[in-house]
Amino acid sequence: MPHLDAAYRYARWLSRPPSDADDVVQEAFLRAFRGFDGLRGVEAKAWLMRIVKNCHETARRQQQRHVYVPLSEEFRAEDEEAMIATTPAPESTSIRRDEERTLDRLMSFLPEEHREVLVLREIEEMGYREIADVTNVPIGTVMSRLARARAALKARCLTEAAGVPHAVR
Amino acid sequence: MLCAETLRVQAYFDGELDALSGVDIERHNEACAECRSLLKQLAEVRTALRQDRRYMIVSPALRARILRKLDEESTRKGALPIGTRRTKWRPHPFWRGAFTGIGGTAIAAGVAFFLTVPPRSNSVSDDLVSAHVRSLMPDHLIDVVSTDKHTVKPWFAGHVDVSPVVADFAPQGYRLVGGRADYFDRQRVAAVVYSHGLHVINVFSWAADGRGVPTNTTRDGYHLAFWKMGDLVYCAVSDTAWDELLELTRLLQDLSAHDNPPMARAAP
Numbered sequence: 001m002p003h004l005d006a007a008y009r010y011a012r013w014l015s016r017p018p019s020d021a022d023d024v025v026q027e028a029f030l031r032a033f034r035g036f037d038g039l040r041g042v043e044a045k046a047w048l049m050r051i052v053k054n055c056h057e058t059a060r061r062q063q064q065r066h067v068y069v070p071l072s073e074e075f076r077a078e079d080e081e082a083m084i085a086t087t088p089a090p091e092s093t094s095i096r097r098d099e100e101r102t103l104d105r106l107m108s109f110l111p112e113e114h115r116e117v118l119v120l121r122e123i124e125e126m127g128y129r130e131i132a133d134v135t136n137v138p139i140g141t142v143m144s145r146l147a148r149a150r151a152a153l154k155a156r157c158l159t160e161a162a163g164v165p166h167a168v169r
Numbered sequence: 170m171l172c173a174e175t176l177r178v179q180a181y182f183d184g185e186l187d188a189l190s191g192v193d194i195e196r197h198n199e200a201c202a203e204c205r206s207l208l209k210q211l212a213e214v215r216t217a218l219r220q221d222r223r224y225m226i227v228s229p230a231l232r233a234r235i236l237r238k239l240d241e242e243s244t245r246k247g248a249l250p251i252g253t254r255r256t257k258w259r260p261h262p263f264w265r266g267a268f269t270g271i272g273g274t275a276i277a278a279g280v281a282f283f284l285t286v287p288p289r290s291n292s293v294s295d296d297l298v299s300a301h302v303r304s305l306m307p308d309h310l311i312d313v314v315s316t317d318k319h320t321v322k323p324w325f326a327g328h329v330d331v332s333p334v335v336a337d338f339a340p341q342g343y344r345l346v347g348g349r350a351d352y353f354d355r356q357r358v359a360a361v362v363y364s365h366g367l368h369v370i371n372v373f374s375w376a377a378d379g380r381g382v383p384t385n386t387t388r389d390g391y392h393l394a395f396w397k398m399g400d401l402v403y404c405a406v407s408d409t410a411w412d413e414l415l416e417l418t419r420l421l422q423d424l425s426a427h428d429n430p431p432m433a434r435a436a437p
Contacts, residue, residue: 003305004235005227008227009225025235026231029239033243118218123218123225128183144176146183150211154210154214
């Protein structure tokens with residue numbers, strides 16, 4: 001099921017914290033399942049990624065609302081239980097090796113719109129046209145974001161390699 | 170400070186340039202040290218990011234959770250043929266019954282609805298692409314999970330009308346993942362599933378019926394390679410590159426040349 005992993009990777013790089021990715025991917029697959037008709041004539045992966053992106057944006061909007069409308073104690077307790085019952089936190093399981101931490105941290109310095117073009121291009125190997133469709137920006141913007149994201153990531157690597165201390169986030 | 174060709178060098182690196190523009194950039198790079206170092210830098214970033222791919226996979230717990238949700242979803246929708254073209258939808262009690270018997274889950278019943286959309290006779294390619302895409306949805310990929318051909322091949326005997334060539338080509342990069350029974354064009358079809366890197370390749374096979382073998386084609390970004398061997402027509406479907414797909418078809422054909430010809434059982 002390569003698309004499930006792809007959807008998950010994309011969601012993980014979009015979401016902060018990355019643990020939110022679980023919910024985003026689940027919602028995306030439910031929506032994809034309901035809207036299977038929309039798949040005909042469209043490249044499946046790009047179509048699914050687009051749904052992931054929409055779900056991510058919906059989730060973020062809801063999170064922002066939560067800042068202003070606190071949930072009731074009862075609901076929050078349920079919510080916490082649900083979170084415990086699902087998957088172990090990515091921080092405790094998948095992020096073990098140093099290189100992973102390093103890359104996670106490096107990527108976290110990039111703004112979201114840079115992270116997403118980078119992951120779609122480099123990890124999912126999608127073309128400019130597909131990335132433009134998924135992220136809903138013109139191809140030219142995809143190209144300039146990619147260039148900036150790559151330069152920023154490289155610069156960050158060099159800075160750290162040179163031992164320049166960086167702010168702890 | 171920045172060379173004006175920066176974006177075109179990047180597009181060259183990403184394989185987005187046509188051949189002529191690519192030659193332009195190669196010539197430009199001979200003269201431009203800045204762009205040469207840019208190319209090197211792009212490759213370094215790519216290497217660093219692609220290492221990352223290994224661990225970024227869905228945990229079994231999340232996979233199970235999503236399956237459960239989809240299960241609930243299809244149960245809740247009950248008799249609604251989710252996502253099918255209703256005007257063309259037609260119940261097919263035998264297959265629905267058989268599939269439910271095998272899978273026993275509501276989601277299997279949901280799949281059976283997909284599968285019973287009657288195909289147009291000239292749209293075998295469309296059906297194959299649909300079957301391939303469907304197989305990429307959660308839990309639709311495989312009915313029998315095994316990397317052992319001696320497990321997969323006998324399994325087909327009980328579930329489909331055909332006995333296709335099955336083998337594991339892991340050393341060549343095509344790992345046997347399992348098999349699945351599929352249904353279209355009014356017959357049961359065997360699907361052997363291989364993984365190649367991050368890609369899934371479905372190799373469908375069905376009894377040849379004298380209509381000839383379709384020519385290789387590309388639909389919706391998926392390549393379809395057809396061939397005929399013995400009494401069966403095969404089709405490999407994937408979004409891999411053409412040469413990678415054709416390599417697998419070659420391996421399968423070589424194998425069956427040394428093997429007994431595959432037999433079709435009583436075709437309807």
